[in-house]
Amino acid sequence: MEGRANRGASSLPIIEMRNLTFTYAGVGKPSIQGADIVVEPGEFVVLTGPSGCGKTTVCRCLNGLIPNFYSGEITGTVKVANLDVTRTSTMELARHVGFVFQNPENQLFSLSVERDVAFGPENLGLPRDEIRRRVDWALEATGISHLRDMAPYELSGGQQQRAAIAAVLAMKPRLIVLDEPTSFLDPRSAQEILDVISQLNKELKITVFLVEHRLDAVSRHADRVIVMDKGRVVLDGRPFNVYGEEAWLIGIGVPKVTMLFHLLRKDGVSLESVPITVEDATEELRRKLTS
């Protein structure tokens, strides 16, 4: 991306969380315990784990809501784009990290999509031409140029979520953090949103850090999956390495085809791969069935 001040720093990790422990004020036990999460620029990382495992707390650490809005006891370090989040204003962080939440309604507030997308760059005090360029580009990248004059409430859920992503994209962040961005969407719109995110990752090299329970649709896009349980990072690796017996015991929703292969192995069927997609599973089963 052009015009980034800290281009020279791009080889450093974009997220560097070291031995982080956080306990919310008034809560007995820590929500995150000794977590190490390191993400390199350009990666597509999925963070998953059962309810209450600390996923949301991790997100709040990445955008500085912890410790700026949620008080508590914090030890360890969190750096995002090489900035210490405990010492950086939310506004400064917003130049580097974009956030997209579950419900786009909570994120869109203007009377037109264009106004919503322009809001961030306007707050950066950018010149008019630059704002216009960024808005056009962000709408184009998310495939909603034709909706620019619509009010967010006139849009479908999928279109709203695209608008929320466009609003974040207009800030030209190096990293986008998404907290279950497809859970309100019908399956087709969800797939389309994941495709848009994947495209931003592949073509614009924007790092993606996505929190998700439902791994069926997202796994094909992920370079890495991190699993948390009870505040700790328990698994971290390529999807096919992570989706083993342990992930299953923790109770994460590994894709159905992955689960099917585990069950068939338990039944004594010998299978080589750990498929992540229906296509991979079909291929191996077809070979076995026709040999």
Added chain:
Amino acid sequence: MIEVENLCFTYPNGKDVLHDVYLKVQDSEFIAVMGENGAGKTTLIRHFNGLLKPTTGRVLVDGIDTKKSSVASLARIVGLVFQNPDHQLFCETVKDEVAFSLKNFGYPEEIVERRVRGILETLDLTSYIDSSPFMLSGGERKRVALASVLVWNPKHVVLDEPTIGQDYQQKDRLRNFILQLNTQGKTVIVVTHDVEFIAECKPRVVVLSRGRIVGDGPAVDILTDESLVNKASLVRPQIAKLMSSLSDTGLPANVIDLFTARTVLATELKRA
């Protein structure tokens, strides 16, 4: 029984949402209403407890025309759990929230106490009994909203997107819980996009698209029908896609759930 006859609904702003919907839900049936964002699913189920009244046509709940009845009296028979728990929750503690309706219905204190504890236990919420609902996670708040409706034991239970924000284990629990309600004789109507969830529950599926019913049948027939699924902006469940692409090897194509796929494949592969 819930009978929907030639239901058309237009919002006051002129937006046409439902067109000529005809649907009959028998007592103790379990059905899923599926379809794209904006298809009219939520609008449809809001007719079941009289929150919305038909523009034309009629809705009968146990023979009562919803136009001639109040939400307050219909609510005793039809429990509706909203998609967004924040539209429903307002008390300071989980306990008060769940006890609210029973107190309103005039139940004695000890019955309220017992029922509240029972439902919180069932939904894995006991440890939050004195917490504020607004301190809980999204998934937990959804379960509180569910508890606050189920506690008064309505005959028909309508759940709008119950799986959103629930992790895999909670979904498994929810599935067992729904099946349990259903075996107790309750009608369960679930509005959802979650094809993987429905593939494991296998209820009757009604597909709504652009305000019209475009499909109605057993989950296994509906979720393997690629053109129907596409029309309603759904996708086929992973197992359905897998089994359909393997069907040329002689395996059955109409399989949508993990258990059946496992049985079929294990038998076939061990024979080979």
